[in-house]
Amino acid sequence: MAVLKAATVITVAFLLILLMSYWAAGRARPVLDVATRTLLVKKGLAHAFIELGDGTVHYRLEGQPGAPLVVLIHGFSTPSFVWDNYFAPLRGAGYRVLSFDNYGRGFSDRPDTIYDANLTDRLVGELLDKLAPNEPAHIVGYSMGGATATIFAARHPERVRSLTLIAPAGLGVSTNENVELLKRRFVGDWIVRMFGLKIFHAEAAEQSKYAPTPARFLADFDRQMDYRGYGDALLSTLRNYPLTGADAAYAEAGQSRRPVLVIWGEKDETVPFANASRLMTMMPRAKLYSYAKLGHEITFSQSPMVSGLIAQFLNSQSDASAGATAPAMRLKARPDAVPAALPATEQAQ
Template sequence: MKYFVAPGEDRKLTADSRKALRGSFIELSDGVTHYELTGPEDGDVVLMAGGLTIPLFYWDGLVSELHARGLRTLTCSAYGRGYSDRVQARYDETLFTRQLAELTDRLGLTARPLHLVGTSMGALVAMTYAAQYRSSVSTLTIVGPAGLAKPRSASPDRLLRNDVLAGVVVRRRGLRLLQEHLGHNVRDPGLGAELTDMVLGTLRFEGSLYAVFDTLQHLPLTGRDDLFRRTGALGIPTLLLWGDEDTVTPSAHFDTARALLKPQHHHVITRCGHMAPFERPRDVADQLVPFVSARTERLDP
């Protein structure tokens, strides 16, 4: 898709504008990345990969829970999200995986294996990262992953692969489509409104809609059984979590994910929609912390 600036994108990300924004910033090979490395300095690092639209603020509740339990966290906004650059590039797994690899390297976090968490689209990125940097991953946690639905001939991402049609659709209805998507992510209307405000605030920066819809063009969110299967064969200790009322990546795919990933532990969070780390951070931490701690104790006898 050819780069464009959509109506309503009235702000630019510059060195000056970032001075007033939350978080830290680092120049990587593809552009500036927005990140936060926080928590106990002696804690094991949990690296988080987010979904299609979310900035790093999405993780705040879970980050607080993990800090209170002794873990350090690295969150970042993928390119095109949050306050990371809107790069004029192909938004695919290669780009997002390279971003995570360069970020951890530049921050000096490669000496000890990380605990990797991926949710929704970020689960696909996390699995790709795990395959490429197997020795750098101590544990892998997958939450409500995309990728297990079957491709449909009339699905929106297929229509968007036509550049001319994509340009027309995104300019006319892109923001509205995203708002409708965000409304289905969580059960609680109050949290839904909070999520929508969080994401829409970052979509005011030039190139945001281009980034999201170019991702839909180039990062397949369906028919990814082989990626799950290959991940399951890596031998990385894996935790699988899912919300029982997830309507975006329905929990009907839970058994398929279990069969392909072969996780050491799995858990369904009750009364929870698609965004468990955002909706139910304490419940996610209750599952994640003992899983991570058990692995850490084996590394440090």
């Protein structure tokens, strides 16, 4: 009896230690507040902030007032700094450029809510309401941002001039036993709360190898983890966001006559290039550029090429509206990895 009682006491004590450790880990990092954000701006690490319905959002907006607006939507875990090298070329091409940190990422708030498609859809809509009311925009989405862009276009067709989808999620993503473990209640919460930041850092360290300046990429990525709520937001996204299963939104958006550009690395191990065939079936007007030797990192590893493709795509819409022939659209992979330069007359291959 005494042994059983002792075992019970030890078990309860152990559970209390685990519970306290879990609670302490969740509160170990500071929250993002006004003073913190002011300091981030002063250091040149952040740009501007705006209050929306679900919280404060960090954004960057540059370009001539009145110029056509291009909205850049980042992916699952890496915030808006992934678009830093896109501002100069797109501004130079005559566009106003907007990027932002999704809730739970970068320097935006980490609201205690469900991180699903409705949350991101509200963010994009409210942000445009405040920064570009009554102005349809060219929407560019990378990875999870591609699903966000497509869902927004399906729900608000009048607000989207064109879509550019770079390795877009929503039709299926690679998964493994570790990801499935994180999706489990309690177990996943414990792992992310106690070890999540190390896991996310390790993944970003692998991605950073493809960045022009790996050390800066990793430092910018890690900075968002200095503040409370990042891991919890990613975990909620894994459980609630349609990284797979957004077929209906793609089909709905694909019924529009708006121009669609798709850019994909065929070695993508995160969002398989095999999804491209299904996407092109649902979006028959889309124009695909694929690259045989590139992977999921294409957005930041090849930013001059990708920003050039986007600028060419956007400019071709103006040419087409002026009476020029629109470029042909067909699904065929490019044999080369990265062309030294993309001729202005080259069509999708």
